Amino acid sequence: MTPAAFAFSRTARWEELPALLAEPGAIPVAGAQSLMPMMALRVAEPARLVALDALPGYRDVRQSPGLLHLGAGVTHATAEDGVGPEPLRGWLARVAGGIAYRPVRNRGTIGGSLALHDPAADWPVALLALRAVAVLRHGTAERRLPLQEFLVGPFTTALAPGEVLAAIEVPRPPEDARFGWCKLAPSAGAFAEASAAMLQIPGAPPRVAVSSPEGARLMPDAPLPDDPHLARLREVALRRATA
Amino acid sequence: MEAKGWIGASLPRREDRRHLLGQGVFAADLSAPGMLELAFLRSPVAHGRIKALRRPGSAPVFAAGEIGPITLLPAGPDMPSFRQAPYPPLAEDVVRFVGQPIAACLAANRFAAEDLVAQCEAEIETLPALPDVAAALAPSAVALHPGWADNRYASGHVKAGDVAALDAPLKIRRRLSLGRQSAAPMEPRAMLAVPDRRTGELVLHISSQGPHTLRHALARMLGIPEARLRVVAPDVGGGFGAKNRLMPEEVVACALALRLDRPIRWVEDRREHLMAGAQAREHLYDLTLHATRDGIALGLEGDLWVDAGAYALWPTGAFAEAGMAARNLGGPYRIAHLDLHHHTVATTKPPMGPYRGVGRTGACFAIERLLDALADETGLSRVEIRRRNLITQQELPRVTASGLALDTGDYRAALDAVEAMLDREAIAARRAAGERIGVGIALYTEQSGHGTAEWAGRRNRVVPGHEAATLRMHPDGSLTLLTAIQSHGQGLETSLAQIVAEELGVHPDVVEVRHGDTGLSPFGFGTFASRSLVFAGGAAERAAQALAGKLRRIAAQLLQTEASEVVLRDGAACAGPASVPLADIAHAALLRQERLPAGEPPGLEAHVTYSPPEEGGVFSYAAHAAVVRVDAETGAVQLLDYCVAEDCGTMINPMIVDGQVKGGVVQGIGTALTEELRFDAEAQPLSTTFADYHLPEAAFLPEIRVTHLVTPAHSTVHGAKGVGEGGAIAPPAAIAAAVEEALADFGARIDATPVSPRRVLAAISR
Amino acid sequence: MMRLTINGTGHQVPAEPRESLAHVLRDRLGLTATRLGCAQGSCGACNVLVDGSPVRACLLPASLAEGEDITTLEGLRDDAAMAALREAFQAEHALQCGYCTAGMLLAARDLILRGRAHDAAQVRAGLAGQLCRCTGYDGIVAAVQRAARTLSR
Known part of the structure; x- marks a missing residue:
């Protein structure tokens, strides 16, 4: 269980990224907490890792009146310990606290989780329900995509070649909004067998996201897992998140 | 009777300190100059016939027959009805489970060795898999081993009384099953085989529950005298049975170390443990x-x-x-x-x-x-x-x-x-x-x-019916107990010291316990089957009693009394108000034998082989x-x-x-x-x-x-x-x-x- | 050449980018208190501190750790929290084979310093992802609380 050889680069300049990532087999790396296990099994064999952690603003947390801005490099542990205004702060902490284990959360990033889009991951589902927007950056050019457009399919996103996920913007919900979250996993910190998230803003229909074979999806359009056991768990998660 | 002070005492373990400081030494911590690391090409299929092995031209890749002469040992109970299926260290013509080692790849480090594995490929003609008992015993099942009439190693019968004649009013039938498991000690298996050019020994440092029996099997397989193979189990990070059988990797590591005259290290990774361990x-x-x-x-x-x-x-x-x-x-x-x-x-x-x-x-x-x-x-x-x-x-x-x-x-x-x-x-x-x-x-x-x-009744090829201990008092009165069990979490370094201390009236701290090394201890079987405290504890107790007898005899001479009057306590031999420190007795026995009683041989060492009654x-x-x-x-x-x-x-x-x-x-x-x-x-x-x-x-x-x-x-x-x-x-x-x-x-x-x-x-x- | 700061000392290490921090610590620097149990981040035997917080050394390419302040168990000999934990681990029989111990100690220290060791339930939850195959955890849970009490006095 050792990774195949790769080259390594780190840059503190956004404008250098597209060229570094243009090399065949080059991929960006944030906390490496999902990538390293895959590399150790040699199911991922990147030719070059391009570290994003030195980029300006990459770990920033900023608040504007209607928005929480999270740099893609904000770690799960940072979210667990509290970012942004209530009630969002508590909700994000709750999701973050269930991801893997504290030492993994200390390195793993929200952006990395979204950009990998493992269909069993937590952030894609939770942030999709929370109406988050992905901030994509190519060199100095930025564009914004709602998560439902960013999360294309399992392990697939709308990132274009040379483009990286720079930040996530989460709209600040009203004080009386409710958030429901249910993750069913075989053990504490394991990847979800089913997860569901719900944002209930008074006066609006609830916004419900679930994990699915196609990745995080909004209800009612999420396909059911083929495995009847997982399909059943999915129904339970939905029921509990929306209760 | 003296107070039984150390038996039943929840003495803090002496093993703890080194681990709490991160100073425990496990096999994977060891290295040696010139060492090569080993990785295995393993079968990707559950059952198949190896047609060819593709490998990079001159790279150090070894297949079956290329690691030196190996004698396969019969395994299983020593009875003709147990069908033989000896485990080749590298698959010869047929692979029989996913993960079975096919070839050994050597490189300067594990990364490069795995790179080499990735460049090798076995061409395998797939044979039917037998994924469970039902498939293996189906009438149409292929025989997994040549010459077997069906896929059973053996069957047995336990019969007592006459169930058929019971005519009991209630008959309750159940089909029950227990899942397959891995022992999964936190430390995977690991080993370093080092040729010692001075002695001509091969020294195998290995995470093992039973170094002596392992040595016996390895020496036979490799065709070398046991006297030229030393097996040392350093700190072992849990065993639970998983480190108490001869496995192919240690055979290959030793064979290659002998063949290349270089240290060879293999460290099992978790995937290997779960996929190919016992x-x-x-x-x-x-x-x-x-x-x-x-x-x-x-x-x-x-x-x-x-x-x-x-x-x-x-x-x-x-x-x-x-x-x-x-x-x-x-x-x-x-x-x-x-x-x-x-x-x-x-x-x-x-x-x-x-x-x-x-x-x-x-x-x-x-x-x-x-x-x-x-x-x-x-x-x-x-x-x-x-x-x-x-x-x-x-x-x-x-x-x-x-x-x-x-x-x-x-x-x-x-x-x-x-x-x-x-x-x-x-x-x-x-x-x-x-x-x-x-x-x-x-x-x-x-x-x-x-x-x-019990073990002979099971027709075991190895009958672990005894265990030995050597207890040595040094000239300053400190002690070393040599035992052939291997303590890997059971705290036997502490509890065996308690047993010795009890007999000798000393503090356990003066009793060093050394184990897990064929070069140090007498022969014994190791730690498994809930046996170590009974066997090694019994041997330690007897050795301490033997040593205590001698200490009393010498003390009696020094105190001008009868041996039967001498009591060992608090690090001294006492007779009434008079006493002599054990260190003085040890000094006499080892350095100043003119002070010994007439006829008392010098030396303070007891060696005992013990079989529980x-x-x-x-x-x-x-x-x-x-x-x-x-x-x-x-x-x-x-x-x-x-x-x-x-x-x-x-x-x-x-x-x-x-x-x-x-x-x-x-x-x-x-x-x-x-x-x-x-x-x-x-x-x-x-x-x-x-x-x-x-x-x-x-x-x-x-x-x-x-x-x-x-x-x-x-x-x-x-x-x-x-x-x-x-x-x-x-x-x-x-x-x-x-x-x-x-x-x-x-x-x-x-x-x-x-x-x-x-x-x-x-x-x-x- | 990789430049790493470990236990307060700068090292230049001729490591490949693919080597994990755990590998560099163990095989290049001889700091073997950091142990490998799974290479997947699941077991916690390889915990080290990076800028004071525990991380999995098996999941961190050493190249990513350049410029960070890395501490292993070897670097915490004089640490007050670690001294309390060592005493408590021995008193509560919180280790048997010792293989998980270094990673467990680093995770436990973090729980205590973050104020997450008030009761058994909190300690158990906080030790998620720290596998021990020997003790059944009771001794560990008791030891972490004991050390937390010692340190709060």
Whole structure:
């Protein structure tokens, strides 16, 4: 269980990224907490890792009146310990606290989780329900995509070649909004067998996201897992998140 | 009698300090100049014929026949009816499980060695996989090994009384099964083989439970004298059985070290451990319990099958697994009639090895589930059904129907004690509040410290019926105990020192204990089968007694008294008000022999070989109770309480006993709820990392509550019995019973482990 | 050449980018208290501190750790929290084979310093992802609380 050889680069300049990532087999790396296990099994064999952690603003947390801005490099542990205004702060902490284990959360990033889009991951589902927007950056050019457009399919996103996920913007919900979250996993910190998230803003229909074979999806359009056991768990998660 | 100060003392362990400072030394911590690291090309298919091996031209890649002369050893019980399936260190023409080593790749480090593996490819013509017992025993199944009439290593029969003639009013039949497991010590296996050019020895540092027997097997396979092979087990990060068999990797590492005259290191990674290490459990039972309407179990008949995998591991193969299960099926109960056929079956899965609880975890699960069924059938409580069938204290000692010589104890007292630990009122209140809660109880006996008669009766190729100790007092009065067991968490460095200190009236701190090194200690068998305290403790005690005798004789001379008047205490030999420090006696015995009594030879060293008189072993036992809450929507089982009332005779160090019990219980909880090595229909492994193979975690567990009953054994060191395995025996039975009770209104039946959410939901909907 | 700061000392290590921090610590620098149990981040035997917080050394390419302040168990000999934990681990029989111990100590220290060791339930939850195969965890849970009490006095 050792990774195949790769080259390594780190840059503190956004404008250098597209060229570094243009090399065949080059991929960006944030906390490496999902990538390293895959590399150790040699199911991922990147030719070059391009570290994003030195980029300006990459770990920033900023608040504007209607928005929480999270740099893609904000770690799960940072979210667990509290970012942004209530009630969002508590909700994000709750999701973050269930991801893997504290030492993994200390390195793993929200952006990395979204950009990998493992269909069993937590952030894609939770942030999709929370109406988050992905901030994509190519060199100095930025564009914004709602998560439902960013999360294309399992392990697939709308990132274009040379483009990286720079930040996530989460709209600040009203004080009386409710958030429901249910993750069913075989053990504490394991990847979800089913997860569901719900944002209930008074006066609006609830916004419900679930994990699915196609990745995080909004209800009612999420396909059911083929495995009847997982399909059943999915129904339970939905029921509990929306209760 | 002197005060027995050190026996029964919860002395803090001397092992702890080095580990707490990060200074323990495990095999993977070792390196040597010029060392090469080894990685293996392993079979990607469960069964196939190797047609060709493609490899980079000049790279150091070694296939079967290229690592030097190897003599395969027969393995399994020494009887003609056990079919031979010796495990080649590298596959010769056929591969028989996914993960079987095909070629050895060497490089300067593990990264490069794995790069080399990635450049190699075996061209394999696929043969039919035999993913389980049913497939292996199907009439159309291919024979896994040449010349075999069917895919059975062996079958056996345990018969007592006459079940057929019972004509019992109740016959309860159940098919039960136990999942396949990995022992999964936190330290995977690891080794470094170093040719010592000065001595001509090959020194193998290896994470092993039994260096001496391993040396014997390796030397024979490699064709070198045992005197030129030294096996050293440094700190070993848990074994649980997984490090007590000859495995192909150490043969290859040693062969290549000899062939290339270079140090070779191999460190197992977790995937290799889960995919190709020795595996465990996986029992199937089809049993019928014969009983009276008032709940008396009379007889048991049926079959049990063990999925032993593709090869027999030296020395015993997996035969003991099925044989012990069959012989232990009667449990601590008064079942007089047995008619049990057991089958050790070959499949295209990794070989089965021993794992904490060998055989008995399955046997306990089977008989306890049957007793629960009998309780349900007769309308008696699950406690009452056991009370009626348990062998009573008055009936002990007793030889069971299967020939186990139960020695001392009071099984009903254990049942009562565990029942008293439960808070039945609180449980009832939670149930009344709508929680789905169940309670399960299970009992077992644990054969421990068994000797020559037992092992020879099993036709073992190695009969671990003795253990030796050398106890040496140095000129300053400090002591070294050399023992051939290997302590890897059991705290034997501490408890053996307590035993020696007790005899010599010294503080344990002056007794160094050295183990796990064929170059240091006398021959012995190692640590397994709940034997070390009984065997090595017994040997240490005898050695200390021998040394004490000599110390008294010399002291008598120095104190001008009779040896019988001399008492050893507080580091001195005392006779009335007079005393002489042991250091002075040691000084005399070793450096100033003119001070010795006439005729007393110089030197202060005792060497003892000890065989426990009760060769059938001494039996620890326990009653376990589990309280669970079941989520009927998700199938999740939460363990709310776990109670143990156990008796392992005299406790040398109660703190260590508690640790052994609790650790064993939690492994048993893994068997019961979380751990399963799963395979697909082509026998491809599906559980190859800890993300797929779930060990129990702290967050998932309640405190394990333990009560001790103490019934000393008759003949062992201070009346102690073995305790290492016991905890792991009963949890699957107790927890399955608890889950079943929690789901009683569904009429659900729990007959397989692990009791995973999938199985719970399936049981509900059945 | 990789530049790493470990236990307060700068090292220049001729490591490949693919080497994990755990590998560099163990095989290039001889700091073997950091142990490998799974190489997947699941077991916690390889915990080290990076800028004071525990991380999995098996999941961190050493190249990513350049410029960070890395501490292993060897670097905490004089740490007050670690001294309390060592005493408590021995008193509560919180280790048997010792293989998980270094990672467990680093995780436990973090729990205490973050104020997450008040009761058994909190400690158990906080030790998610720290596997021990020997003890059944009771001793560990008791030891972490004991050390937390010692340090709060």
